[in-house]
Amino acid sequence: MLETDNLLGQFIRVHRQQLTPPEQTHGRRRTPGYRREELAQAAGLSTTWLTRLEQGRSLSASVTVLARLSQALQLNPAERATLFELAGKFDPYSNTPALAQKRLIKPLQDLPDQFHGPCYLLDSSWNALCWNHQAAQLFIGWLDIPNHDRNLLRYTFLNQQARQLIPNWAERAQRLVAEFRLDYTHQSEDPQIIELIDELTAQSTEFAALWQNQQVRYRDGGSRYFAHPQWGECQFQQVTLQVSAIPELKLVCLLEKAIKDE
Structure with missing residues (x-):
C-alpha cells in the first residue's frame, strides 16, 4: 500500500539510499547508499534530527537546511524542487x-x-x-x-x-x-x-x-x-x-x- 502520511521522509530516505557510499567506510553495510549519520555529516546536520525528519516526527526544516540536504543528496533540479514542495517551503536559492x-x-x-x-x-x-x-x-x-x-x-x-x-x-x-x-x-x-x-x-x-x-x-x-x-x-x-x-x-x-x- 502506498504511504502518504510521510512523503518528505520517504523522499529523503530513498534518495539517501541511492547515493554511492563514501569511499572510507567502516564495518559491514547492511543497507545501500548512505547511512543516516553519513548524510547528516555531509549536510551539516545532527543524526537525531535527520532521523526524526525521515520518520515524519519533524517537519520544521528551514530553507537553509533543505538547501544543504539537496546538495548532500545530489538532487537534480526537479528533485530539489520536489524536496522543497514536500517540505512546504519556497526555494529562494534556486536558479x-x-x-x-x-x-x-x-x-x-x-x-x-x-x-x-x-x-x-x-x-x-x-x-x-x-x-x-x-x-x-x-x-x-x-x-x-x-x-x-x-x-x-x-x-x-x-x-x-x-x-x-x-x-x-x-x-x-x-x-x-x-x-x-x-x-x-x-x-x-x-x-x-x-x-x-x-x-x-x-x-x-x-x-x-x-x-x-x-x-x-x-x-x-x-x-x-x-x-x-x-x-x-x-x-x-x-x-x-x-x-x-x-x-x-x-x-x-x-x-x-x-x-x-x-
Whole structure:
C-alpha cells in the first residue's frame, strides 16, 4: 500500500539510499547508499534530527537546511524542487526557473504566432515576453509601442488607455490582482516582485486597496470584453496555458467570440 502520511521522509530516505557510499567506510553495510549519520555529516546536520525528519516526527526544516540536504543528496533540479514542495517551503536559492526560461524562451517565442487570435506569453512578474500581431493590435498602449514597458499590471493600473479599452475595468482589475496574489505566494521573496508591488501600491490607490483585500483566485480564464477604437466592441474567451517546466510562464490565448444581440 502506498504511504502518504510521510512523503518528505520517504523522499529523503530513498534518495539517501541511492547515493554511492563514501569511499572510507567502516564495518559491514547492511543497507545501500548512505547511512543516516553519513548524510547528516555531509549536510551539516545532527543524526537525531535527520532521523526524526525521515520518520515524519519533524517537519520544521528551514530553507537553509533543505538547501544543504539537496546538495548532500545530489538532487537534480526537479528533485530539489520536489524536496522543497514536500517540505512546504519556497526555494529562494534556486536558479532553475531562470536557467530553464533561458533555454526554453526561444522555441516559446514562436508559439503566439501559431494562434489566430491575440496571444502573449507572461513571465513570473507578468511582463509580456512575446506576443503575436493580433495581440499588439488589440492591446493599445501596451504591446503596440516599440521599446515600451510590457508589464500587464502597470498597464492595467497606470495607463489610462487600459481603462478606455476595457469597459469592465473595475471588475477586471480586481480579478487580476487576485490572480497575481496566487503567484505571489510562490515567490514572495523575489526582489522584482516586491519592487513591483511597492511601485503599484505607491502609484495606484486602486491597486493598494485591492492588494490589501487579500483576495486570491486561480487564473482560470473566462470572457474578456474590449471597446477597441478600430474594432469596436469585441469579446474573447481567455485560455491560459502554463509551461510545465516553468510554471511561472503563462501563455494567454484569446479566442474570439461573437457578441450576441440582447
